[in-house]
Amino acid sequence: MTLAIYNIRKLRVTDLYQLNKMYDSLLENTKRFFHPGFLGYNSINASWALSQLAMAASSSMMLKKLLVNIYPSAAFLAIVSIDNDGKIVGFAYIKRKRRNLSECHGEIGICVIDGYQGRHIGSKMMDYLLELAKIEDFQKVCLTVMVDNLNAEKLYENYGFKKVRLVPQGDSWHGKKFDYFEMSLNLT
Numbered sequence: 583m584t585l586a587i588y589n590i591r592k593l594r595v596t597d598l599y600q601l602n603k604m605y606d607s608l609l610e611n612t613k614r615f616f617h618p619g620f621l622g623y624n625s626i627n628a629s630w631a632l633s634q635l636a637m638a639a640s641s642s643m644m645l646k647k648l649l650v651n652i653y654p655s656a657a658f659l660a661i662v663s664i665d666n667d668g669k670i671v672g673f674a675y676i677k678r679k680r681r682n683l684s685e686c687h688g689e690i691g692i693c694v695i696d697g698y699q700g701r702h703i704g705s706k707m708m709d710y711l712l713e714l715a716k717i718e719d720f721q722k723v724c725l726t727v728m729v730d731n732l733n734a735e736k737l738y739e740n741y742g743f744k745k746v747r748l749v750p751q752g753d754s755w756h757g758k759k760f761d762y763f764e765m766s767l768n769l770t
Contacts, residue, residue: 587665659688673692679724690724722769749763
């Protein structure tokens with residue numbers, strides 16, 4: 583039996599095809615917990631296309647700096663987790679929310695594919711993502727987590743995220759409404 587090693591690195595433009603295929607392969611309940619609206623070939627629209635361009639631009643240091651200066655909320659810090667066979671098994675990102683002279687906020691999303699959850703991939707991605715956030719001078723990061731996604735909630739709490747508020751029926755998936763928590767973490 584081969585020991586599984588997961589390489590976590592910044593997203594490359596060449597990863598986008600496989601990343602979207604990975605998202606499409608997720609089970610419906612996993613998608614219910616993680617549906618950022620800019621992944622998967624089953625949801626192609628104008629917003630999806632713009633997000634794909636923003637992720638591609640954000641994967642280049644020079645283009646990301648330009649994007650941050652022109653349209654800051656379009657910039658991504660995105661990472662992937664790759665298994666021994668070169669398959670993307672996890673994806674995480676911070677998307678800028680707003681920026682002014684005193685603060686820089688980002689929204690976090692994280693997903694590990696079905697069959698790979700419970701292997702500490704999410705924790706390793708969170709470690710790397712939070713280090714990138716500090717390098718990029720984010721003072722505060724936020725996220726949302728469905729109230730019934732107990733494993734993710736526990737992961738976030740282990741990193742110091744605090745619940746800010748409960749949003750009753752604030753998210754929807756296939757016509758059904760779901761409650762979620764907003765959580766935040768100060769990085770300063």
